[in-house]
Amino acid sequence: MDFGEVTEAVMYERYITAASTYAHSIDHLFLLIAALVGFWLIVAEVVLFALVFKFREKEGQSTRYITGEEKELHRWITIPHMLVILCDIVIIVPAILVWYNIKQAQPPADRTVRVYAQQWAWSFQEPGPDGKLDTDDDVRTVGELHVTVNTTYHFELMSRDVVHSFAIPSFRLKQDALPGRTITGWFRPNRVGTYDIQCTQMCGLGHALMAGRVIVETQQDHAAWLMRNSNPSLAAQPAAPAPAPESTTMAEVRR
Amino acid sequence: MSEQVQHAGHDHPEPGFFLKYCWSTDHKMIAMQYLFTGMAMAMIGGFLAYVFRMQQGFPNHYVPGFGLVTPGRYNEVVTMHGTIMIFWVAMPVLIAAFGNYLIPLMIGCDDMAFPRINRLSYQIFLLSAIVLLGSFLVKGGAFGGAWTAYPPLSASGAYNLTPIGATLWLLAVALEFVAFLLGGINFTVTVMNSRAPGMKMFDIPILIWMIVLATVIFMASAGPLIAGAVMLLFDQTMATGFYDPVRGGDPLLWQHLFWFFGHPEVYVVLLPAMGIVAEIIAVFARKKLFGYKSMLYSTWGVGILSFVVWAHHQFVAGIDPRMANVFTVTTLLISIPVAELVFLYIATLYGGSIRLDTPMLWALGFLAEFLIGGVTGIFLGSSGTDIYLHDTYFLIAHFHYTFVPIAIISVFAGITFWYPKMFGRMMNETLGKIHFWGTVIPFNVIFIPLFMTGMAGDQRRIYSYAQFAEQSRPALQHLRTTSTIGLLVMLSFQLIFIFNFFWSMRNGKRAEANPWRSTTLEWTVPSPPPHGNFAELPTVYRGPYEYGLPGRADDYWPQNAPN
Numbered sequence: 001m002d003f004g005e006v007t008e009a010v011m012y013e014r015y016i017t018a019a020s021t022y023a024h025s026i027d028h029l030f031l032l033i034a035a036l037v038g039f040w041l042i043v044a045e046v047v048l049f050a051l052v053f054k055f056r057e058k059e060g061q062s063t064r065y066i067t068g069e070e071k072e073l074h075r076w077i078t079i080p081h082m083l084v085i086l087c088d089i090v091i092i093v094p095a096i097l098v099w100y101n102i103k104q105a106q107p108p109a110d111r112t113v114r115v116y117a118q119q120w121a122w123s124f125q126e127p128g129p130d131g132k133l134d135t136d137d138d139v140r141t142v143g144e145l146h147v148t149v150n151t152t153y154h155f156e157l158m159s160r161d162v163v164h165s166f167a168i169p170s171f172r173l174k175q176d177a178l179p180g181r182t183i184t185g186w187f188r189p190n191r192v193g194t195y196d197i198q199c200t201q202m203c204g205l206g207h208a209l210m211a212g213r214v215i216v217e218t219q220q221d222h223a224a225w226l227m228r229n230s231n232p233s234l235a236a237q238p239a240a241p242a243p244a245p246e247s248t249t250m251a252e253v254r255r
Numbered sequence: 256m257s258e259q260v261q262h263a264g265h266d267h268p269e270p271g272f273f274l275k276y277c278w279s280t281d282h283k284m285i286a287m288q289y290l291f292t293g294m295a296m297a298m299i300g301g302f303l304a305y306v307f308r309m310q311q312g313f314p315n316h317y318v319p320g321f322g323l324v325t326p327g328r329y330n331e332v333v334t335m336h337g338t339i340m341i342f343w344v345a346m347p348v349l350i351a352a353f354g355n356y357l358i359p360l361m362i363g364c365d366d367m368a369f370p371r372i373n374r375l376s377y378q379i380f381l382l383s384a385i386v387l388l389g390s391f392l393v394k395g396g397a398f399g400g401a402w403t404a405y406p407p408l409s410a411s412g413a414y415n416l417t418p419i420g421a422t423l424w425l426l427a428v429a430l431e432f433v434a435f436l437l438g439g440i441n442f443t444v445t446v447m448n449s450r451a452p453g454m455k456m457f458d459i460p461i462l463i464w465m466i467v468l469a470t471v472i473f474m475a476s477a478g479p480l481i482a483g484a485v486m487l488l489f490d491q492t493m494a495t496g497f498y499d500p501v502r503g504g505d506p507l508l509w510q511h512l513f514w515f516f517g518h519p520e521v522y523v524v525l526l527p528a529m530g531i532v533a534e535i536i537a538v539f540a541r542k543k544l545f546g547y548k549s550m551l552y553s554t555w556g557v558g559i560l561s562f563v564v565w566a567h568h569q570f571v572a573g574i575d576p577r578m579a580n581v582f583t584v585t586t587l588l589i590s591i592p593v594a595e596l597v598f599l600y601i602a603t604l605y606g607g608s609i610r611l612d613t614p615m616l617w618a619l620g621f622l623a624e625f626l627i628g629g630v631t632g633i634f635l636g637s638s639g640t641d642i643y644l645h646d647t648y649f650l651i652a653h654f655h656y657t658f659v660p661i662a663i664i665s666v667f668a669g670i671t672f673w674y675p676k677m678f679g680r681m682m683n684e685t686l687g688k689i690h691f692w693g694t695v696i697p698f699n700v701i702f703i704p705l706f707m708t709g710m711a712g713d714q715r716r717i718y719s720y721a722q723f724a725e726q727s728r729p730a731l732q733h734l735r736t737t738s739t740i741g742l743l744v745m746l747s748f749q750l751i752f753i754f755n756f757f758w759s760m761r762n763g764k765r766a767e768a769n770p771w772r773s774t775t776l777e778w779t780v781p782s783p784p785p786h787g788n789f790a791e792l793p794t795v796y797r798g799p800y801e802y803g804l805p806g807r808a809d810d811y812w813p814q815n816a817p818n
Contacts, residue, residue: 012707012710012711015707015710015711015712015730015731016710016711016712016725017725025639026639026640026642026643029637029639029640030634030640030643033633033634033637033640034634036633037630037631037633037634038630040594040630041626041627041630044597044601044626045623045626047601048601048604048619048622048623048626049623051601051604051605051607051609052604052609052611052619055540055604055605055606055607055608055609056608056609056611057608057609057610058608061608062608062803062810063540063541063542063606063607063608063802063803063810064542064605064606064607064803065543065802065803065804065805066542066543066545066605066606067543067545067546067547068543068544068545068546068547068549068599068602068603069546069547069548069549076602077546077549077595077598077599077602080594080598081591081594081595084590084591084594085591088587088588088590088591091587091633091637092583092584092587092637094639095583095637095638095639095640096580096583096638096639097639098638098639098640099570099576099579099580099583099638099639099642100580102639102642103571103576103579103638103642104576104577119414161407161414162405162406162407162408162414163405163406163407163408163506163572165571165646167646167714169643169712169725170712170725172642172643173642174571174642174643174645174646175571175573176571176572176573177573178500178506178507178572178573179407179500179501179506180500180501180505180506181500181573183573194724195725196712196723196724196725196726198712198714198723199714200645200646200647200714200715201405201646202330202400202401202403202405202408202716203408204330204399204400204408204414204415204416205326205327205330205399205416206326207326207330207716207717207718208326208329208717208718208719208720208721208722209326209722210722211722211723213724
């Protein structure tokens with residue numbers, strides 16, 4: 001089911017980039033639903049207006065006495081009924097498939113990052129050049145998540161206070177962050193660029209300031225960024241009890 | 256007036272102000288009080304919408320009549336708009352006002368089964384409204400944690416910064432629920448026990464059925480939320496930890512309790528609205544409702560299914576992802592009975608003789624607009640697309656396409672239809688039609704752009720998109736501004752309605768008992784009905800929608816006419 005260029009032209013992808021591998025599958029599902037329910041909407045509206053025009057009150061017009069319980073009229077209800085059920089099934093199956101691929105089946109991770117939500121900032125913990133979390137070369141950032149293009153990421157999402165929601169519209173990614181739990185999800189960016197991270201769950205006074213950015217880079221750029229911001233000599237060593245020499249890239253979280 | 260009433264016990268002198276307005280147990284007086292309170296709250300809710308739409312359309316400008324909208328004020332205004340419009344406008348007007356006014360009149364009895372409980376219900380409701388409005392005045396301001404009040408944000412003043420407002424909000428909602436539980440018991444008991452002789456179950460007008468089903472759904476779903484609200488109150492004020500993970504609680508518990516009530520609540524207000532529309536369509540198309548029994552069974556189906564769809568509000572909330580599959584299926588299943596209802600309404604028009612008076616315009620407007628609300632729900636009920644659309648303006652536009660038809664359009668339909676009965680005068684038709692078009696067209700101008708901004712990723716409850724590069728593009732801002740202008744036009748047309756409403760009370764053409772030539776019992780009594788309603792309690796001989804029966808001189812056959 002690839003609508004390719006058509007999708008680009010007619011759908012909301014004009015307004016919002018599709019920058020992850022599953023973005024298109026959500027957009028295609030949207031298009032499928034739009035076609036089906038659009039058809040029903042137009043049919044219902046046309047019938048409604050046509051009946052109103054056709055049966056306007058006229059001189060000497062008498063109404064027909066129809067109870068709607070006559071046998072021969074049943075098909076006027078059963079046929080649309082069956083069609084609605086059919087459309088429901090045609091929507092339910094791909095909806096669940098899309099959901100399953102995004103939220104249930106997690107492809108193996110190339111890298112894993114941690115995402116912390118708090119009032120009112122996003123902070124991230126990314127493995128350093130050793131590729132492992134919780135070692136001394138981890139890179140911790142606030143407001144900016146740096147990822148490599150065409151790499152499957154798992155994220156471990158946590159909240160430090162209230163319910164937040166980690167949303168990257170360009171990835172079609174959304175997941176609430178709950179205090180007291182770690183929720184794992186995944187994404188695979190496939191387009192280099194800088195995209196917004198939103199909080200989409202009301203989280204208090206600074207809800208509108210809780211912006212972040214995800215920066216999708218090429219392999220080389222990302223490696224260079226990691227080298228600049230991590231301490232490679234500490235790679236692969238277990239985290240010391242002493243405060244880790246962490247480097248923080250301060251993004252403009254609250255301008 | 257009272258001398259015409261032959262009931263012993265209703266024959267008392269004109270009471271004083273206190274007895275008449277504060278202690279009257281007459282269902283019509285209580286209904287009017289609910290109606291006027293609801294309309295006053297609707298004006299406040301509309302003003303709040305004006306405030307935050309102005310901030311959206313013209314960011315960081317001075318809003319005339321309010322001032323600058325700071326983030327804290329924005330959160331307050333958004334939270335209160337949602338709370339007021341659902342709990343203090345839709346519920347009291349659709350269920351309490353129309354239910355109180357019409358149930359005794361349409362089933363042919365003199366008053367509700369428990370008139371004093373009815374009075375108590377309104378007193379508590381008024382108190383709840385005062386508590387809610389009072390929360391604007393306390394230190395820290397009104398609650399600003401969204402009308403869904405998710406903890407831990409709502410549970411701790413340190414997080415929401417409105418500790419007093421949050422508690423008052425919760426108290427107001429709890430009080431309001433007490434009021435409607437009292438009312439709900441009353442409604443159900445009255446309809447089951449006080450029907451006129453001869454009125455069998457399938458002779459009850461569909462509106463009354465729908466109000467009863469709505470109150471049954473409400474009473475069955477409110478319990479968990481009240482329990483949840485008590486726990487939240489304890490968390491706020493007594494430092495318990497029901498929703499605090501550090502102390503073994505779980506924030507998701509609230510979400511389940513809230514939405515277990517919150518989704519049936521949608522149908523609690525939808526059903527009376529659909530009932531009003533059904534009555535009006537039958538009268539103005541001069542047609543028997545197409546498939547009365549199918550309509551009733553579909554309504555039951557909607558009511559039962561509404562209890563098993565709540566988690567579609569929580570697809571991405573951190574529940575087990577496998578749950579989403581179950582709730583996607585149940586959510587889309589509910590499209591079947593709802594679609595059936597709409598088909599039956601449309602089918603009723605076939606073969607009719609349709610008069611487009613103002614009430615009929617509103618009823619048809621309800622169908623045309625509610626269809627849009629219904630089909631856009633499919634995008635959100637499908638788990639796959641909900642990942643992206645959840646909590647965006649697409650969702651806002653969707654539920655306003657359901658709630659505006661429910662709480663605004665059908666209410667106008669009901670008011671314009673029963674106004675002659677309520678006040679004994681006709682409303683002005685020309686003003687009514689201007690008001691109709693001036694409301695329905697701008698309504699679409701408000702929300703069609705919001706579908707588009709939602710598809711472009713605008714998240715809700717954001718006072719300014721300045722921090723979000725993708726959302727700050729001028730194209731999206733144009734859409735937001737268009738929407739705001741739509742709202743300004745729509746609000747200004749409401750002045751015509753307010754004028755028409757009050758002007759017609761004194762200056763409208765006098766209404767006869769049955770100006771629309773309708774069959775149901777409320778039209779057999781004088782307009783307005785006297786205390787005690789029926790001079791002689793009616794006997795019912797047939798169903799409520801006998802229009803256009805072949806071989807009769809009149810094209811309608813009232814329920815109480817022996818032949």
